[in-house]
Amino acid sequence: MIINHPLLGPRDSAEFTYMGDAKLIDRPDWQSDTAARDFYEYGYLRDNPAGWHNELWFHEQGDRSWLVVTRNTVTHEISKVELARDVARARGRSK
Amino acid sequence: MRYSGFQVIKQALTGHKGWTPAWRDPDPQPHYDIVIIGGGGHGLATAYYLAKEFGQKRIAVLEKGWIGGGNVGRNTTIIRSNYLLDGNEPFYEFSLKLWEGLEQDFNYNAMISQRGILNLIHSDAQRDAFIRRGNAMILNGADAEMLTTEQIKARYPYLNTNDARFPIKGGLAQHRGGTVRHDAVAWGYARGADSRGVDIIQNCEVTGFKQENGRVVGVETSRGYIGAGKVGCAVAGSSSRLMSKIDMQLPMESHVLQAFVSEGLKPVMPGVVTFGAGHFYCSQSDKGGLVFGGDLDGYNSYAQRGNLPVVEDVCEGGMAIFPAFGRARLLRMWGGIMDMSMDGSPIIDRTHIDGLYFNGGWCYGGFKATPASGFCFAHLLARDEPHPTATAYRFNRFETGHMIDEKGMGNQPNLH
Numbered sequence: 001m002i003i004n005h006p007l008l009g010p011r012d013s014a015e016f017t018y019m020g021d022a023k024l025i026d027r028p029d030w031q032s033d034t035a036a037r038d039f040y041e042y043g044y045l046r047d048n049p050a051g052w053h054n055e056l057w058f059h060e061q062g063d064r065s066w067l068v069v070t071r072n073t074v075t076h077e078i079s080k081v082e083l084a085r086d087v088a089r090a091r092g093r094s095k
Numbered sequence: 096m097r098y099s100g101f102q103v104i105k106q107a108l109t110g111h112k113g114w115t116p117a118w119r120d121p122d123p124q125p126h127y128d129i130v131i132i133g134g135g136g137h138g139l140a141t142a143y144y145l146a147k148e149f150g151q152k153r154i155a156v157l158e159k160g161w162i163g164g165g166n167v168g169r170n171t172t173i174i175r176s177n178y179l180l181d182g183n184e185p186f187y188e189f190s191l192k193l194w195e196g197l198e199q200d201f202n203y204n205a206m207i208s209q210r211g212i213l214n215l216i217h218s219d220a221q222r223d224a225f226i227r228r229g230n231a232m233i234l235n236g237a238d239a240e241m242l243t244t245e246q247i248k249a250r251y252p253y254l255n256t257n258d259a260r261f262p263i264k265g266g267l268a269q270h271r272g273g274t275v276r277h278d279a280v281a282w283g284y285a286r287g288a289d290s291r292g293v294d295i296i297q298n299c300e301v302t303g304f305k306q307e308n309g310r311v312v313g314v315e316t317s318r319g320y321i322g323a324g325k326v327g328c329a330v331a332g333s334s335s336r337l338m339s340k341i342d343m344q345l346p347m348e349s350h351v352l353q354a355f356v357s358e359g360l361k362p363v364m365p366g367v368v369t370f371g372a373g374h375f376y377c378s379q380s381d382k383g384g385l386v387f388g389g390d391l392d393g394y395n396s397y398a399q400r401g402n403l404p405v406v407e408d409v410c411e412g413g414m415a416i417f418p419a420f421g422r423a424r425l426l427r428m429w430g431g432i433m434d435m436s437m438d439g440s441p442i443i444d445r446t447h448i449d450g451l452y453f454n455g456g457w458c459y460g461g462f463k464a465t466p467a468s469g470f471c472f473a474h475l476l477a478r479d480e481p482h483p484t485a486t487a488y489r490f491n492r493f494e495t496g497h498m499i500d501e502k503g504m505g506n507q508p509n510l511h
């Protein structure tokens with residue numbers, strides 16, 4: 001599988017470490033009344049779809065950036081690759 | 096028809112014209128007491144024990160393809176009960192004991208071969224860990240023996256014990272472990288269930304659930320609606336896909352695991368051997384092929400095929416301990432979709448919806464669990480309470496903090 005890194009161009013997926021669903025960017029608020037339940041869902045429950053999936057890949061053997069890759073789990077086709085930083089900022093995190 | 100040596104001779108003398116199909120091919124009825132979704136090893140075993148041990152009637156197994164086409168027919172067939180944790184070991188030992196009597200029980204030759212499994216040790220710390228694990232096994236009534244390098248060399252003289260990076264310092268053996276003819280497990284359970292009245296309905300994909308007053312009352316399928324008193328889901332790698340139809344998120348990711356078979360060789364591997372420093376394990380099939388495998392590909396996948404980096408990684412692991420095998424040619428390789436849970440252990444539990452029960456999260460170790468999984472799921476479905484060996488396999492353990500994490504990896508399914 002080739003991941004088209006936004007900064008480095010096409011890279012072999014073997015250079016990356018996989019972290020799973022990109023929902024991990026949306027860390028729940030620990031002060032919320034429902035924090036215990038929210039963290040359980042955040043830590044343990046996954047959609048795990050057959051089809052398009054937003055997921056976190058870490059370029060461990062490269063520039064060590066985190067990417068959000070939109071990939072089809074049935075065909076392995078990749079439709080979009082973004083820097084996780086940009087995705088998180090666009091959602092109002094890490095200002 | 097009961098299978099026996101006498102039948103084989105009788106049929107041989109009469110031109111093999113008297114054999115009948117091993118199971119019927121019925122059309123679905125409008126309603127069953129219990130519907131099992133998934134005709135893999137676990138679903139078929141569940142139906143078999145429901146009918147045989149728990150006296151249940153009017154049972155159907157719904158399979159979207161053909162029975163045995165999923166992981167039960169794709170795995171590397173290793174059975175063992177060498178677990179450390181209390182939540183697991185009694186269950187897997189129960190399973191191994193069921194394996195030991197299975198062929199007589201369901202009157203089918205599953206080629207169960209207790210040729211032993213050996214986990215190699217490469218460091219002092221690993222020896223300590225394996226001694227502890229062996230003790231846990233013995234405490235739970237299983238067998239375990241620590242072997243020295245000399246004892247191992249007597250069985251596997253061609254093992255590379257002096258590798259500079261990963262010297263072999265001994266091993267943990269379970270002599271009652273071994274291999275089984277995997278398809279025969281599906282066929283044996285199917286035949287045993289069918290002969291007790293279970294309808295095995297193939298080419299019947301479940302596409303949705305019907306609820307009334309918070310209770311599941313039936314399933315929508317590619318062959319029409321089928322009503323059910325209770326529904327048990329046992330679809331392994333497709334678990335999240337199926338449960339999403341009733342808006343349930345599972346503590347699970349689906350990953351592909353590959354398996355490899357070499358050309359046929361003369362007998363060279365007496366048992367199963369696992370590499371302790373990388374991920375590689377190997378046995379030899381009765382046809383002579385070396386059957387081996389290793390790590391998951393590592394990213395969510397519903398494609399029943401793997402990619403090349405893992406092929407290289409697995410073969411490197413093999414070469415580290417069995418350099419001689421580098422001369423063997425690879426004949427076949429394939430992949431299966433694993434229901435990797437968040438702690439590496441399975442779930443056999445009720446769901447929050449009345450009448451709906453779940454069995455899954457088997458990761459890459461569910462084949463050995465097949466008999467106990469079927470028995471315990473049948474117990475739960477019939478009596479509405481967990482079997483004593485499966486009390487820890489609950490959904491809520493992730494919420495209450497009672498994870499059963501053999502490897503201590505945390506909620507990272509691709510590392511279990």
Ligand SMILES: Cc1cc2nc3c(=O)[nH]c(=O)nc-3n(C[C@H](O)[C@H](O)[C@H](O)COP(=O)(O)OP(=O)(O)OC[C@H]3O[C@@H](n4cnc5c(N)ncnc54)[C@H](O)[C@@H]3O)c2cc1C
Nearest residue numbers: 133135136137159165166167170171173301431461462463
């Ligand atoms: C390469 C590989 C090697 C393995 N090696 C080992 C090993 O050495 N030892 C070990 O213990 N385990 C091993 N495993 C794991 C083991 O095979 C599985 O954990 C186990 O087989 C899963 O249970 P099952 O047999 O019920 O699954 P399956 O056989 O996959 O059964 C699930 C069935 O559900 C059906 N299904 C799915 N969705 C639907 C639907 N909507 N409607 C109707 N039917 C549906 C599928 O078609 C399938 O037939 C290995 C797995 C793989 C892939």
